[in-house]
Amino acid sequence: MQVPATSSARLRVGEFEVDLRWGEVRLNGDKVRLQQRPFQIFAALLQRPGEVVTRDEIRQNLWPSDTFVDFEHSINTAVNKLREALGDDAENPRFIETLPRYGYRLITPVEIVETNEACPEAEILPAPPPLPAPQQSPQENLSGQSPSKRRVVAALAGGLVILLVAGSLVLLIPFQWHRTVAPPRNTWVQITDFSDSATSPALSPDGHMLAFIRGPDTFITRGQIYVKFLPDGQPVQLTHDNLLKMAPAFSPDGSRIAYTTTEPSYGWNTWVVPVLGGEPQKILPNAEALTWVDRQHVMFSEARGGSIMGLVTATESRAGERDIYLPPGSNGMAHRSWLSPDDKWILISEMDGLGWLPCRALPFDGSTTGEVVGPKNARCTYAGWSPDGRTMYFSANAGDGYHVWRQHFPRGVPEQLTFGPTEEEGIAVSPDGRTLVTSAGIRQSTVWLHDAKGDRQISGEGFAIVPGLGFAGGGNGRSIFSPDGKRLFYLLHKEGSRAYKTGELWAADLDSGRSEAVLPGILMSEFYLSPRGDQVAFEAQDAQGMSHAWLAPLDRRTPPKQITSSVSWGVTFGPGEDIYFLALEGGQDFLYRLGSGETIPRKVSPKPIHAAISPHGHWLISGNDPVTARPFQGGPAIRVCKFCGIGWGPDGKLLYVRFRDLGEMGGGKVVVIRLPPGKDLPILPPTGLNSVEDTKGLNVVAEIDMAGKMMFAIGRDPSVYAYSLVTVQRNLYSLPLK
Numbered sequence: 001m002q003v004p005a006t007s008s009a010r011l012r013v014g015e016f017e018v019d020l021r022w023g024e025v026r027l028n029g030d031k032v033r034l035q036q037r038p039f040q041i042f043a044a045l046l047q048r049p050g051e052v053v054t055r056d057e058i059r060q061n062l063w064p065s066d067t068f069v070d071f072e073h074s075i076n077t078a079v080n081k082l083r084e085a086l087g088d089d090a091e092n093p094r095f096i097e098t099l100p101r102y103g104y105r106l107i108t109p110v111e112i113v114e115t116n117e118a119c120p121e122a123e124i125l126p127a128p129p130p131l132p133a134p135q136q137s138p139q140e141n142l143s144g145q146s147p148s149k150r151r152v153v154a155a156l157a158g159g160l161v162i163l164l165v166a167g168s169l170v171l172l173i174p175f176q177w178h179r180t181v182a183p184p185r186n187t188w189v190q191i192t193d194f195s196d197s198a199t200s201p202a203l204s205p206d207g208h209m210l211a212f213i214r215g216p217d218t219f220i221t222r223g224q225i226y227v228k229f230l231p232d233g234q235p236v237q238l239t240h241d242n243l244l245k246m247a248p249a250f251s252p253d254g255s256r257i258a259y260t261t262t263e264p265s266y267g268w269n270t271w272v273v274p275v276l277g278g279e280p281q282k283i284l285p286n287a288e289a290l291t292w293v294d295r296q297h298v299m300f301s302e303a304r305g306g307s308i309m310g311l312v313t314a315t316e317s318r319a320g321e322r323d324i325y326l327p328p329g330s331n332g333m334a335h336r337s338w339l340s341p342d343d344k345w346i347l348i349s350e351m352d353g354l355g356w357l358p359c360r361a362l363p364f365d366g367s368t369t370g371e372v373v374g375p376k377n378a379r380c381t382y383a384g385w386s387p388d389g390r391t392m393y394f395s396a397n398a399g400d401g402y403h404v405w406r407q408h409f410p411r412g413v414p415e416q417l418t419f420g421p422t423e424e425e426g427i428a429v430s431p432d433g434r435t436l437v438t439s440a441g442i443r444q445s446t447v448w449l450h451d452a453k454g455d456r457q458i459s460g461e462g463f464a465i466v467p468g469l470g471f472a473g474g475g476n477g478r479s480i481f482s483p484d485g486k487r488l489f490y491l492l493h494k495e496g497s498r499a500y501k502t503g504e505l506w507a508a509d510l511d512s513g514r515s516e517a518v519l520p521g522i523l524m525s526e527f528y529l530s531p532r533g534d535q536v537a538f539e540a541q542d543a544q545g546m547s548h549a550w551l552a553p554l555d556r557r558t559p560p561k562q563i564t565s566s567v568s569w570g571v572t573f574g575p576g577e578d579i580y581f582l583a584l585e586g587g588q589d590f591l592y593r594l595g596s597g598e599t600i601p602r603k604v605s606p607k608p609i610h611a612a613i614s615p616h617g618h619w620l621i622s623g624n625d626p627v628t629a630r631p632f633q634g635g636p637a638i639r640v641c642k643f644c645g646i647g648w649g650p651d652g653k654l655l656y657v658r659f660r661d662l663g664e665m666g667g668g669k670v671v672v673i674r675l676p677p678g679k680d681l682p683i684l685p686p687t688g689l690n691s692v693e694d695t696k697g698l699n700v701v702a703e704i705d706m707a708g709k710m711m712f713a714i715g716r717d718p719s720v721y722a723y724s725l726v727t728v729q730r731n732l733y734s735l736p737l738k
Contacts, residue, residue, distance in 0.1 A: 441730030469645035615652035639688030
């Protein structure tokens with residue numbers, strides 16, 4: 001039977017029930033989660049059971065006309081995910097029949113179980129109750145098992161919102177075929193017009209002033225704080241220093257702008273600068289992304305040692321400090337926060353060791369840890385509230401770049417508002433709720449080679465990156481060149497993972513300039529070439545987002561092999577082509593070794609340790625501020641360097657040390673030190689190497705300037721290396737919301 005598109009009915013399709021009002025698909029009472037586009041296709045088929053929904057209709061209704069994607073591949077992927085969730089088989093379908101190259105048809109009868117015209121969004125919302133525990137959404141498994149061999153995944157929600165006007169009543173239904181009406185690009189109003197970049201927008205309480213950072217990065221960036229009087233005032237520079245900055249925010253009276261500065265030693269300090277000009281002043285150390293709760297109280301993130309950062313509230317003098325939220329785990333970092341207009345709820349953007357997590361909503365009183373909001377399994381960097389507190393806005397990457405999303409609070413369904421080739425980061429909602437300011441632009445990353453011929457670009461299209469000495473530090477340097485120096489390996493970034501350094505493994509022939517995929521279709525976040533150059537060890541995530549260590553031959557004669565079923569990472573090759581990796585046991589890390597020709601890994605460390613092995617197997621390397629080395633056979637640790645990354649040349653005779661700043665464009669310098677014969681480390685001062693100056697007494701053979709460069713990859717000698725170069729161009733735009 002035909003199901004009306006505006007119905008709020010609960011439907012039964014085979015053994016599944018679909019509640020259009022709440023946006024739920026259930027199997028035997030359990031939720032079944034679907035990503036947004038697979039559910040949009042499901043909704044279209046439900047509304048036209050027995051009829052063909054063409055691929056052209058799907059394309060027109062799922063993507064705006066100015067979107068440039070591989071539609072054929074995207075539709076195939078979405079339908080495959082829908083079939084997987086339903087346990088359907090394309091060859092012998094129970095639910096979805098394929099008409100090759102034309103479209104799809106729902107062949108299972110659709111039954112209306114219950115109709116309910118009540119409108120949850122029209123109800124007056126009570127005081128916010130505790131939110132339920134978050135539910136995770138599944139991802140594809142690297143192993144490539146068929147849907148029939150995978151268990152049906154529980155708990156999926158997604159979808160879009162439609163409007164039904166019945167008399168004077170506006171009825172919001174979570175799902176329908178037509179996508180959310182996004183603000184057309186010709187209605188966007190450009191606010192800044194820089195040839196470089198403007199990021200991190202913040203509006204004054206009255207909406208008359210806009211603060212921002214003129215700098216390339218959307219998280220931590222080298223740049224200056226500016227203010228602009230809206231709509232047509234000229235941007236005025238308020239700071240004039242070389243500090244890394246983030247998160248500008250206005251004081252309640254609009255007279256001051258707070259912002260965070262950072263240091264290589266993970267110092268997060270809050271400064272304020274008068275809007276009308278004057279010298280900036282540091283008001284709180286160890287305080288990141290400070291915002292005001294009221295005229296006397298502030299809220300900010302506070303480092304708690306290691307890589308942990310929690311959210312607290314206090315006065316500007318830090319009196320009466322109270323914890324609000326402390327992320328779980330040993331590397332959880334709550335970086336930014338936004339208080340709801342009624343002062344009862346907070347939105348948080350947070351990280352773990354892998355990268356940005358989905359945003360989170362939790363009560364300001366800290367009574368619970370809340371739940372995930374916005375698009376599930378997305379990287380969420382910014383959030384904000386509508387003036388009435390009934391809508392949340394997010395900058396999130398759910399698989400096709402960073403875009404603006406919204407979700408009704410507390411029980412709405414995430415909707416994507418912006419699409420297309422640009423990315424949008426930053427959320428500043430106007431006081432009247434009619435517009436939203438964001439930073440929109442293009443960001444590209446290319447892989448470059450430096451050798452005797454100079455510097456030349458290696459990668460072509462796509463977002464290409466090299467692993468190596470980069471973001472934060474630690475002992476993760478390795479060679480990405482083949483032993484004969486003729487091929488360079490890199491990652492071509494693919495969406496769908498939270499890890500920044502994730503992509504397919506590609507190799508460039510340095511003589512011909514041609515590049516090709518080495519292991520097509522396999523996404524990895526780190527890789528390590530074997531000394532012989534015939535194998536690659538790598539890390540990849542499973543369907544639940546857990547990391548595992550894998551091994552694959554580069555000639556593809558045999559399939560990739562998972563080294564262990566345990567959650568594992570930090571995979572490297574050690575002496576004698578032995579493979580070392582870290583595995584999780586009882587919430588702690590242990591070092592394992594898989595010998596050449598062996599099939600069962602053996603535990604190396606009887607005690608928990610989070611470390612990598614040095615080339616000769618003498619030291620266990622860990623940390624990043626500082627990097628420390630502990631003798632493999634036992635003994636006290638020594639300090640290697642402060643906020644740095646270290647790695648070794650292919651023959652283990654050279655030590656590479658990168659000193660850098662925080663942020664994506666860390667810059668700094670790489671110092672290359674010749675090691676004593678048979679040694680993995682030079683003789684170091686008791687306090688380690690705290691700067692380039694501290695290396696002067698060592699056998700330094702090269703210093704490499706990394707200004708403007710992101711990742712550094714070691715070559716066969718100091719004259720040959722690769723690096724990632726990121727280019728960014730962004731400006732601020734105002735988007736209509738109503």
